[in-house]
Amino acid sequence: MATLSGEAWRVDPEMAAAAPAAALPHVAIRPARGWTGLNLGELWQYRELLLFLIWRDIKVRYKQTALGAAWAILQPVFSMVVFSLFFGRLAKVPSDGIPYPVFAYCALLPWQLFAHALAESSNSVVANERLITKVYFPRLVIPIAGVLAGLVDFAIAFSVLIFLMLRYGIVPTWTIATLPLFVLLAILTALAVGLWLSALNVQYRDVRYTVGFLTQIWLFLSPVAYPSSLVPERWRPLYGLNPMAGVVEGFRWALVGKTPAPGAMLAVSVVVVLLLLVGGLFYFRRMENSFADVI
């Protein structure tokens, strides 16, 4: 464990006494032992690096592609069209009284945000091997940047939703003000799972093959193509154990406002995400000591 002290940092009083000049920052290098604190203060110190890494990911994402940022729109739109055709028209899946394309797109937005963020963050540590073996910085910056870079795609895809809602004459109610909270929940879900997977990925490259499969299964476990009202009322809180159920229903409620508020289910989802996230943060911090040696 190493702590950077000096400037705004916590200074070890014993060390400070021995330090040559009070103004000099002091880096103490000690063997790493087991679980450590999160050291979020240091993470805050490196916020500019976080922004630069997000900026880099956004900048290079669609370099040397013919369609560029259009990809951010094409993926959810095509999914929406296919879902509307097969689930909406042919299978006649109910959609809580919302036109099916809007119903599906409201869910695909947070779903794609989550799925991309999860894929990026779980691969992030391995993908940034060069940085990890050559430079020091709080390693948490890497999966966090991987998750946040997806927000730009989300914003682009969101513009299509505005068009869709105009087309179907749906006017959002006050509930739209809660939307940022659901975006945050989707991000945190991706980060929580991404932290576990990215740290595991360093040691076990099996993770790489698991993520695609996991995302696929997870999509069917989430109320994207169907409404959660298909799930019997008393099982719904249990259904909330899948945090994306809370996120997706929350999105629909916030955007269209016709479905009932996802109360108990959402509460369960939030608790699950927080538990996964805190666990993930500590697990990541514990594993990061060996990243440079194992990667």
Next chain:
Amino acid sequence: MSDLAIRCEGIAKQYRIGQRESYRALRDTVTDAVTAPFRRVRAALQGGNGRPANATPTIWALEDISFEVRQGEVLGIIGRNGAGKSTLLKILSRITWPTRGSADIYGRVGSLLEVGTGFHPELTGRENVYLNGAILGMRKSEIARKFDEIVAFSEVEKFIDTPVKHFSSGMYVRLAFSVAAHLDAQVLLVDEVLAVGDLRFWTKCMNKVRSLNQQGVTILLVTHSMWQVQTACRRAICLEHGKIRYDGKPTDAIGYYEGLLKTTGQQDPASGSARDEASMASAGAESIVDFRVQPLGEWSPEGNPLSDSGMQITFSAKLQPRSVVKLLIRVTSPTGLPYFSAFSDPVRADINGSIHCESCIQKLMLMPGQYLLFAALCSVEDSRNLLAAESMAFEVEGPGYTNEALFWNQVDWKIRDAMETGGRA
């Protein structure tokens, strides 16, 4: 103790063999977990202690490394491949953690384990300067303030808005080094990265390192270039098998290292393990100023010497008043292989501690190609002990290739043959 920059106490680092090379598949771990009890039972039946003998073979990459570096000191770390140099630097850079022991660093740490870490080929030069700066620990405002200086030093102004994937490797490295060189560090940890770029830029880098040191920056330099150790360092550590085998004067550390190379490493560690406090104390005031080169004889229109032209080298030396030194002029290959060295007789500085020197090389006699010229002060007792050095890259022009020979010489031909003209060298 008041001027301490780095203190290492008993640093040791253990690796599991193979840990560095390969990651594990989950399947292996599962298989291990399932079969472990059986292996233990079998080992117990065979009279073992229940642990498979070679379960996780380990290796100590570093053992009991203790040293201190004072502020403003330049410490060279040498040793053979696998001696633990890079591991030590990685621990001090906080990239990996020691298994035992502790280290303290006082001052803002900048570590350069690689030039251009995090450069992204799709981003432009300008964007990469910001990205790389942030990765090395600079603030955005700091990079913005130094941006023009960084670009000017790198000499890639024209291409700064071109994606770096279109850069030549030389341009890439120049830009990357420039960012690193403008890192505002008080303690700089450097691994071999100075062995980059073309010769002229290499000299520029070395001079930059020297000027950083003159501004009081403490430098830890891991290198294979004995010449770099001799010219840039006041003190050197020689590592072998993860232990410090020599700590003291650069020349003696080099001597020890060269000894290791000869004896394939099976040497009594005690013989070389000595600390030479005296040489550290003598670190000081010597420097070379006003280092200038002028043409002697005929030079090319581009301002480069030819194989048969000469060179006049003038410089002043600053040192302790009335102290005695020898002056050295040396020409080496870009990689530091000396072609020739010329030592003066012992000379004494005047009451102000200065010596003025004008030296002439009548004929270079070098093949066309790239060279380094050094002017240095060395001690009278041991001419390998350089007190100060200044260097400059130069090019010898002319037909022919460097690789044909090391030296050029004038040959007059008298040939009878059927052709009308004879040839000249």
